[in-house]
Amino acid sequence: MSKKNLVITSITLTSIVLGLIISLGVLGPIPLTSIRPLGLFYALFMANRNITIEVFPLIVNPGNFWAASTEAITAILWDYRGLDTLFETSVFFFAIIGSIALFRFTEKEEHEIRKKTHENHASEGKYLGLSLITKTITKIILFTIIVVSAAIALHGQLTPGGGFQGGSAFAVAPLLAIAALSRFYLDDIGFKKNTMLLLRTMGLLIIALLAIIPVVAGIGSWQAYIMQNQPKEWAIIQLFPPKGLGVLLGSLVYYNIAELLAVGAGFTIIFILLSIPEEFYKKIIEKEGVEHG
Amino acid sequence: MFRYLTIGLFAFTIYILFSGSITLYDILTGLIVSAIASVILAKTLVKEDSKVIDIRRLFWLIAYILHYMTIIELRAHLDVAKRIINPRMPINPGIVRVPYKTKTDYATVLVSNSITNTPGTVVVDLDEDKKILYVHWINVKAIEPDKTYEYISKTFEKYAKKIFD
Incomplete structure (x- = not known):
C-alpha cells in the first residue's frame, strides 16, 4: 500500500470510529431535544423580556430577573471582565506603538520612499501585483x-462577534490589497499610515474615556461604575443607548465601534510598514543610528 | 454620483444579509457603514457613472445569469460527468490559447471566471498585451485561436460585452 493510500485509509477509519464512539454515547450522553426549553429560558432571561413563560417545570416571569444583554457571554462577564478587555487593548496599543517606533520615518522620508518605489511603478490606476x-x-x-x-x-452585543473580531477581519483587507494590488492601492483609497494612526488613537481615546467618565462624574457618590455595560437604575450615569432601536444595547456597542477602529487601523499600520522594501527603511534607520550614535 | 448610490446599495445588501436581521438598529448602522464604504471605495470599483444606471446592462446581466446557470452549466456538467463515469476515460487534456476581445477589466474577468467556473475548462493565465487567455481544456478539440474562441468563450463574450463594455 502506498503512503498516500495509507493516509486516506487511516483518515477514513478514524472518522468512522469517532462517529461511532460519539453516536454510541461513549464520550458522554447526547443531549435530548427535550432540553431545548432550557435554551429558551436562558435567552429570555438575558433579553429581559417582560413576559411570563412556561418552562417545565417552572412558570417564571423573567422580567423579575435580568442580565440586560441578549448575548450570553456579555450577560455574564462584561461588567466583571470589562477591565480585562481594557488591559488587552492596552497591550495591543503598546505593541503597535513599538512597531511604529521601529519603523520611524519623518514625513519627508516617507515621501521619498513613496517616490522611489513609485519609479518602477506603472501609470495611475494600474497597479503592480497579480x-x-x-x-x-x-x-x-x-x-x-x-x-x-x-x-x-x-x-x-448580540453575537460572539465584537470589536476585536471585527477589527481583525478588517485587517485582512489591507493585507489582501498589498498582496494582490500593491501598497499603492492603499494610498489611493486613503489608507495611509498617518490616517490610520489618527483613527487608531481616536478609537483608543473613546475606550479610555468611556471607561473613566462614569467614575469621574461619580466622584462623591458610590453610584457610578467603571466600564459599566448593563443598565443600572440606581447609577447616576447611564452609559448605554436607550431601548427602542429594536435591540438591547449596552455601552458595549460604543466599545465595539472604538475597538474596531483601534484594532483594524492598528493592524493596517503594521501591514503598511512591513510592505516597505527593506533596502529603503534599513538605509534610513542606519543613517539615523550613525547620526545619533 | 450614481456609482456612490449603487455601491452603497450593494454594501447595504451585504450588511443586512450578513447580519441576518432587519431591525431599526440594523438599518441605521447599515446605512452609516454602507455610506462610509461607498465614499471610500466606489471610485475604485466603478469608473463610468453612466454605465451603472444603464438598465439594459442590468437586463443583460440577469439574462446571462439565467442562461449560464441553467443551460451552459448543465451541458458542461453532463459532459464532464460522462467522461468521469466512462471506464475508458475519454479525455484529451491540454492548454490552449483563447483570444479575448473585451475592453474593460470587469468584462474580461467575467469571461475568464465563466470559463473557470464551467466544468472542463480552467483559465490558468492571461496575457494582457496579446489579449490571450491560456485555458486548460479537458478535451482539446482544436488549438487554432479562432476555433478555441468559437468553442470556449464566444457565448461568454457576447454577454460580457453587453453587460460591461
Missing part, C-alpha cells in the same frame, strides 16, 4: 470585507 483577474476580484472582496467587518463589530 493578474488582472485577481486584481479585479480582490477589489470587490476588499469592499465586502470592510462591510462585513463593520457588521461583525456592530453586532457584538
